[in-house]
Amino acid sequence: MEQMAVYCADVESDRNSLSNVSLQPYHQTGIFQELPSYETVRRRTECPSSKNEQRFSIQDSGNEISNLQFIAEELLLFEDRKQSLRELPVSLTEKRKMREKRKYNSGSLSSWETWKQSQQKLLKRLKEEASHAISWLELWKGSLGEIEGRYGNGIQSYFTFLRFLVFLNLFAFLLVGGFVLLPSIYISKLELNQTVAEQPQNTSECFKYDPYLHGLVPFYAYILDLFSGTGFMEDSYMFYGYYTFDGKQIFNYNLPLAYLLTMALYFLFCLCWILKRIVNGFKQECMQEASYSTRHSAKIFSHWDFCIKAPMMATLKQQSIVNDLKIDLQEQIYRRKKAERSTKDKIFLYSIRAVLNLFIMLLLTGAFYCIYQATKSSQQFQQKGNGSGKIYFLFEFFMEYLPPIVISVSNILLPFLFWIIVRYEEYPPNTEINLILIRSVFLRLSNLSMLVFSLWQHITCSDGKKEDCEACGYNIHYQCWETKIGQEMYKLMLFDFLACIGVTFCVELPRKFVAEHGPIWLTKVLKKQQFLVAENVLDIVDGQTIVWIGMFYSPLLPLLNIVKYFITFYVKKHSLYNYCRPGKRLFRPSSLMIFFQLILLFGLVVAIVPIIVNVTLVHPSIPCGPFQQHKTAWEIIPKLVSTLPSEAQIFLKYITSEPFILLLITVLCTVLTILASLVQTNRSTITQLKQHLILAGKDKRYLVKQLSTHFQQPSVGPFQDSFSESVKDVNSRA
């Protein structure tokens, strides 16, 4: 037969041709080209590329027939699934052909159906136009695209995260503004002529509160007031103390309740949103178990950013990919070495690690003690130093800002020490970096909590001087203690912002000059500042935690934060373009986003705990604030509940009672057990299916090879003999 003659690639009619062909990789044989799984890739071109000379001419004729077959199959498929034309991975001309075929096949439709189809198309078009119009409103879209093009996805994720935080703060401001600020302004306008006749004139100590300085005021007092939130700033909408209005008489608006509920709702909303984003990210990450991970291949296949335009950045990306691959291979070697370690070595290593961890704990304790002392002396100075004109401006400024300065110093110094220490602990490179990051996160959040804790100690007199708290329920020197906390947070935020700008222009700019124009020995040591994504993200999460802690006591803080983040975006962008070089370490944007959301969640928890403690346990200030007349701020809620109808009261009582909560926990545990056992079953199914695939693949290879050796037989000669011989040959080799 002609076809058989055409099939002979190497025309050697002796039996050695069998051995030649069976050594050929099976996916280059003729039979393989015709397998359905291969065809799904190859046929999706208009003209099959015939670079391989070993392709047989039956291929081309076969392709004609099978092309039409393929189109018919695809038509069925995509009419079944109602797939749109644009989702087919073929060229435009092929799509047009498919569309013609579809129209031809579907015949004449009733006018109702054609009308329906055209309406659907119109709707789709409208939706696209609408989404396109909305995307114009997206904040910083152009800048983000530019950064992505120049520096890749890793660095862009920092700026995307910054934008997310801006939206969080915007939402906070809108909530607080709508439910607390606007009613307060309205009430205050109405109450201008009314005196607060309700409150009896009480001359006891607890009612003495005056935010202003009296007597001779030094000239710099106003500037100091601006930076530390005292004086004219304290007596404004900025801080908690100003919200003494109660709209109950005027139009039945319970302002204290609105204050409390708005804050609670906002924190709940933040919690839900962040958790949702973490869960979405985890779904991808946690699916990988050790035996089933596709880390390396996923890296190779998806790591190149196709959106990079700058050649310099492309070279940098290539370098970082090389680094990353080498680190991965090093880790493999490390793991092999680890398995070979002797017991004596292990004990030695673990004892070193224990000692170093202990040392780190000591460092942290030292840092906490410094912060505690700094807060104490700052508070003492502020209590004494009112109105005494002989203290200099700079010194006063320094003492007010002592806690933020100490915190910043510890945030810079200690991670540097961590970096030195971690070298001696002998972890694989990726674990080292992660460990430093975790320790830095812990350090920063604990510093903040330490500050809040020491303030709390002062306010509730837990540090010894019990007699100060007897009169009013809180420290008598701190009339309006909530405003005090708000002021400390305001100072922290301001200092953070000034430090960011200061570092950019006073450290990075000179460094750039030195690196570019300095002597050679200096440039080798001191290169341009690296743009480290992780450290920058820790900075902005820090800032956000400060705002969350301070939000309850200073409702306008989110608005200031929005301004701060806006300016930070442009400053960082300017610094990235001009003063920094991109970091060499390769990041996967998806794992980065999870990391950011996780530390944001920790920050939120660190912020919520002090607020909950203060709201439920500490006596609110008597001369100022919306909760003046209550014993604790939380008291409002039970009072509200008692005014509800009795059915609602019984219902709420039941929900918060123990039996109900126990029942809820039991149900949740049951659901969790069911899901866990489902996971187990799926895992064993996956293993079985993988085995099945391997066997099926082996079968296919065997059959393909046997068929191709069979067809390679010359047509001359007894068919049966050569066939049995070839079968024997293949059997002996298998």
Place this chain on the structure above:
Amino acid sequence: MGGSASHLSKEQLSEYQELTFLTKQDILHAYRIFTELLSKDLVDFQNIRIAKERFCELPELKANPFRERICLVFSTAIEKDGSVSFEDFLDMLSAFSDSATLEIKSHYAFRIFDFDDDGTLDKEDLKNLVNCLTGGTSDTQLSEAEMNQLIQNILEEADIDKDGTVNLSEFQHVISRSPDFVSSFKIVL
């Protein structure tokens, strides 16, 4: 480029919008760039092909080590020389756009990475791929041992039926577990 939009009729625009993932602005922007590359404004621009080398000078493709493969994959020229027509260009932008589905992107990525066009990713293809990723110069490339180890790792992870190559479904399986792929397989004009 005042009257350039006049060569693209409304029906053609809406047809392109229906058949690709591009918006009207994207198609017009692509048209402007295409005519700039042609350096003249012709009525039958749809039948003209731009040579591969000229096309690879586009700023979006210049820094991309896969630019030649991209041209070859999306080109529908009969001569197989990688020359790109306007519709091929639209195909390319559609596959690389934000709204393209994961299936389309993984399909085209597979074809781009398949350097010898045989329908599977064998060891040679993977070697070429890694060399493109690490840069062409010898000091940035991996050593022979490292390369072999890396390819062995990849095949261990991705080759499910253990035939020594990665075919399309195995590739799509790896891609579906890599959430970065969609955001990195993107070209925006």
